[in-house]
Amino acid sequence: MRRLRFHPCGNFRETYQEELTIFETDFGRLWLIIGLILLFGVIPFVSSSYLLYVLNLVGIYAIAAIGLNILIGYTGQISLGHGAFFGVGAYTAAILATKANLPFWAAVPLGGVMTAAVGMIFGIPSGRLKHLYLTIATLAGQFIMEYVFVHWDSLTGGADGIVVTGATLFGIDLGNDRSFYFVIFVCFVLMTWIAVNLMRTRYGRAFIAIRDNDRAAEGMGIPLFGYKLLSFAISSFYAGFAGALFAYYTMSITPEPFNLWLSIEFIAMIIIGGLGNIPGSVFGTIFIVALNESLSALTQYLMNLGAASNIAITIAPLREFVFGMAIILFIIFEPKGLAEVWRIVRSSFRLWPFSY
Amino acid sequence: MEFFFQLLVNGLSIGFLYALSALGFVMIFKSSSVLNFAHGELLAIGAFIFLALSVWAKLPIIVAFGLTLIGSFALGFIIERFFLRPLIGEALIEVIMLTVGLAAMFKGLLLFIFGGDTQSYPQFLPESLSIHWGNIEIPSVYVATFIIGLIFLGLFGFFFKYSSQGIYMRSVADNQPAALSLGVHVRRVFALSWAIAALVCAMSGIVLGIINGVNVHELSSIGLKVFPVVILGGLDSIGGAILGGIIIGLLETFTGGYVSTSLREVIPYIALVFILMVKPYGLFGLVEIERV
Numbered sequence: 062m063r064r065l066r067f068h069p070c071g072n073f074r075e076t077y078q079e080e081l082t083i084f085e086t087d088f089g090r091l092w093l094i095i096g097l098i099l100l101f102g103v104i105p106f107v108s109s110s111y112l113l114y115v116l117n118l119v120g121i122y123a124i125a126a127i128g129l130n131i132l133i134g135y136t137g138q139i140s141l142g143h144g145a146f147f148g149v150g151a152y153t154a155a156i157l158a159t160k161a162n163l164p165f166w167a168a169v170p171l172g173g174v175m176t177a178a179v180g181m182i183f184g185i186p187s188g189r190l191k192h193l194y195l196t197i198a199t200l201a202g203q204f205i206m207e208y209v210f211v212h213w214d215s216l217t218g219g220a221d222g223i224v225v226t227g228a229t230l231f232g233i234d235l236g237n238d239r240s241f242y243f244v245i246f247v248c249f250v251l252m253t254w255i256a257v258n259l260m261r262t263r264y265g266r267a268f269i270a271i272r273d274n275d276r277a278a279e280g281m282g283i284p285l286f287g288y289k290l291l292s293f294a295i296s297s298f299y300a301g302f303a304g305a306l307f308a309y310y311t312m313s314i315t316p317e318p319f320n321l322w323l324s325i326e327f328i329a330m331i332i333i334g335g336l337g338n339i340p341g342s343v344f345g346t347i348f349i350v351a352l353n354e355s356l357s358a359l360t361q362y363l364m365n366l367g368a369a370s371n372i373a374i375t376i377a378p379l380r381e382f383v384f385g386m387a388i389i390l391f392i393i394f395e396p397k398g399l400a401e402v403w404r405i406v407r408s409s410f411r412l413w414p415f416s417y
Numbered sequence: 418m419e420f421f422f423q424l425l426v427n428g429l430s431i432g433f434l435y436a437l438s439a440l441g442f443v444m445i446f447k448s449s450s451v452l453n454f455a456h457g458e459l460l461a462i463g464a465f466i467f468l469a470l471s472v473w474a475k476l477p478i479i480v481a482f483g484l485t486l487i488g489s490f491a492l493g494f495i496i497e498r499f500f501l502r503p504l505i506g507e508a509l510i511e512v513i514m515l516t517v518g519l520a521a522m523f524k525g526l527l528l529f530i531f532g533g534d535t536q537s538y539p540q541f542l543p544e545s546l547s548i549h550w551g552n553i554e555i556p557s558v559y560v561a562t563f564i565i566g567l568i569f570l571g572l573f574g575f576f577f578k579y580s581s582q583g584i585y586m587r588s589v590a591d592n593q594p595a596a597l598s599l600g601v602h603v604r605r606v607f608a609l610s611w612a613i614a615a616l617v618c619a620m621s622g623i624v625l626g627i628i629n630g631v632n633v634h635e636l637s638s639i640g641l642k643v644f645p646v647v648i649l650g651g652l653d654s655i656g657g658a659i660l661g662g663i664i665i666g667l668l669e670t671f672t673g674g675y676v677s678t679s680l681r682e683v684i685p686y687i688a689l690v691f692i693l694m695v696k697p698y699g700l701f702g703l704v705e706i707e708r709v
Contacts, residue, residue, distance in 0.1 A: 139510055141517075186693035193452060196513060197644050198693050201686035204641075208683040321641075325517055332514055378533075382525025388518030392511050393503050 081261050097250070105242045113238040117310060119343075119350045120245040121303050124252050126330040126342040128299020131256060133328070134337035135265065136292040137272030142183060142199035143300050143327045145206035148319025150176045150301025151308035155223040156216060158309075169248075169305040176301020177294040179206075184293035195289075203321050210316035222315035225308055241310055248306065252299060257339050259295070268292050272337075300327075322381075329384055333391045335398030344399040352387070356380045424674045425667070430559040432666020434625060437566050438639060439646045439658040440573070441617035447590045447653045448610035450509075451501070454516040456618065457640015458523035461633050463489050463619025464626035465531050471538060485619050493615030497608045505604070520637070527633045535630040562624045569620065573655065586610055590653065645685035649692050651699030660700060 074080050084090050108116065129143050140146075154172035157163040163171070183202035186194050210217050217223065259265045267288050270278040279285050308314050326349060334345020356379070391398060438460055445453045453459075466488050470481035500519060504512050548555040577583040588596040589606045597603050622636060629635060646665050650657025665685050673681035692699065 133510065137508075137510065139513060183690065186690070186697060193509065193513075194648075194693055194697055196452065197648060198690060200641065200644060201689040201693075204683055204686040205690070208679075212679055325521060328514060328517065336510070378525045378528030380525065381521045382529065385518045385520065385522025385525060389500060389515060389522065392515050392518065393500070396507070396511055 083257060083261075100246055100250075101243065105239050110238055113242055115350060115354055117238060117242055117245050119346055120242075120249045121307050121310065122327070122330065122350060123343045123346040124249055124306070125300045125303035126327055126334070126346045127253060127256050127339055128296045128303070129327050130331045130334075130336065130339065130342045131259070131268070131299070132292055132296035134331060134335075134342075135260060135272060136268040136289065137275075138289060138292065139193075139196040139328075140199040140293070140296065141196055141321070141324050141328070142180075142202040142206070143296075144319050144321060144323030144325075145203045145210075146176050146180055146297045146300040147304035147307065147323060147327075148210060148314075148316070149179050149206060149297075150304025151314050151319070152210065152217055152223070152304075153301065154305030155225045155308045155314055158225050159223055160216075165309060169302060169309070172305030172308075173298040173302035176304065177298040180297025180300075181290055181294050184290050184297075195293075200321075203324055207316060207320060210319065217316070220316065222313055223308075224313045226312055245306055245310070248302070252302070253339060253343075256299075260339070264288070264291065269337075326384070329388050331398075332388055333398055335400030336396075338398065338400040340403075341398050341400030344403065348387075348399060349384075352383065353380070356383065420674065424670045426555060428667035428670035429663060430555065430562075430666070431670060432663035433559070433563060433566065433659075434621070434628070434662070435639075435642065435646050435666050436659040436662025437562065437624060438618070438621040439643045439650070439662055440569075440655060441614035441621065442643045442647055443653065443655050443658045444610055444614040444617060446647070447655075448586045449501075449607050450590070451512050451516065453614075454513065455520035455523060455640075456643055457637035458520050458527070459489070459492075459615055459618035460622035460625060460640055461527055461631075461636035462492065462523060463615070463622035464631045464636060465527055465622075465633075466619065467623045467626065468531070468536060468538065468631050472536075482623070485623065486616050489615040489619035490612045493612035494608055496615070497611035501607065501611065502604065505607070520640075524633060524637055531631075531633065533633060535632040535635070537630045538627055556628075558624070558627050562628075565620070565624070569617070570655075570659070577655075582606075582609060642685055645689040645692075647699075648689055648697075649699050651701040654699070654701035657699055657701035 084093070104116070105113065125143065125147055129140065132138050132140055150172040153175040154168040157168040157171055158165070180202075183198050184195065186198040211220060213219075260269070267278070267283045270281065270283055271285060271288060271292075275285060304319075330345035330349045331342050332345070333348050334343065335341025395401060438456075441459065442453055442456050445451055463485060467481055467485040470476050470484055471478060474481075476484070496519065500515060501512070504515060548560060575583075577587060585596070585601045585606050586609070588599070588601055589603050593603060596606075625636060625639060642665070646661040647658055648661075649664060650659070650661025665688070668684055668688060669681050672684045
């Protein structure tokens, strides 16, 4: 029987092993197990179909946000093209499914691989120059990709898009929200697990070293170009994987959703959640999706009032305003995001009544 | 051949507009090395203030123009004071993301107040300014823009070269800690550069509005097209921005004229990726020795 350990009041770590542990105490594991039971055993069976839809969106976007956090939060390279990379994954999966008749389990990871390859092309400038230039290169990537989505008619179906149906996994029809919920969240747990552990390996630590001081990292023998490109590829893989799931989930894709605005939403997710923090990406995703849904519910509500439909049309742009406002307020007042808020709340409980 | 010349003239005039709208961007980057993603929105704000003053408030054009310039100058100060100043010394990512947030916020606000439709200014430029040369015509707007642009370029050239504030700005751009230790008021320099940039943006926004009509979406997409322009010219070079703008403008119109009209919108970005891979500091950019 292991001795039960409680959270220490401070940082008393003595070895690197301790520093690298994910769960400081067994309570962390316990909470994780409780969380997983809730996630797979309770939530899908008690939620309404609308809530399931929202949760599925959260799951899909969270995978992409985690990927983006590996790039921005851990490696310190900004990408403004993740909306389009998400789209590349979606289109690749859709094309593989409709033209090549690949099954679901093959098309989704291939969507991720394809996106990683495309992402690396736009990541090449990062090898020559500092991160500012990568930002601009990915911005260009965003527009080029949008153009390809619309104008490569024979492959992408142009503005009409592609209809993807009949996702099945092991003979189970994934046509409804509940069965897809399990697929999404198994992928989500798996991808989160990979991301969390990736950050403890030499690769993850090299990424963090590059973020903190690229010159020092190079001095310590980290080949910058290779690692930056690797980080970019991993991040694009996550985006593409999520995009492929999105394609199967929404069943029909058009070029419209994969615009610059989606890239900005992804960035808002990780800024609001917390840069360089995996659980933070999930918090941020929940925040943004909830904000989106409540704003559209508000618009819908005002539409239904009938006479006030003019107001509904004029408040639609408020979405952008609220998003921009949220990004700015978080950067100025809580740059570490919701993850930091969560940490403060937790530690104030833990240290009570001796918190200062 | 006539088609070629018409394209050439169109390309030059569009390029000149790009150059003009890139100036404010370069100004901010030069002094504070901030990539301003809210650039297009600053253009739009200038254009819409002018619209509100000249069309809604029915002020005389000159008064409206002056008030717009003053207003956007103040706006630049406010942006710097309330949004950028808390971030001095923070990581570049946060500053860039802040400008992305500002862009979204301003765009939402403008759409909320003015709507997404294209609106236009009353005709106020004299027709006599336009130039006819054979079948090729250069509208008076472009001529007026060219004259105003040249005047402002000259003024800025003198400002940066000879005035003390201009020299401070250059010193901050060159080496911020060194400038601080020599007693340059860095925060004031930042505030001033944002204010001047907003002023230049307002001016470019008005010109763009005269030519294409005032539309939030269009102006903010022009704000993003500034990136190919300044990367081609070199991020911190005003002369480079002008040449880059003209080259990108020509590239756009010739692609639109000879290859395909849909490729026109995206060709600057394709060029941008190539430039970044081949000559990332652009034509006149300061080549930093550090290669990371």
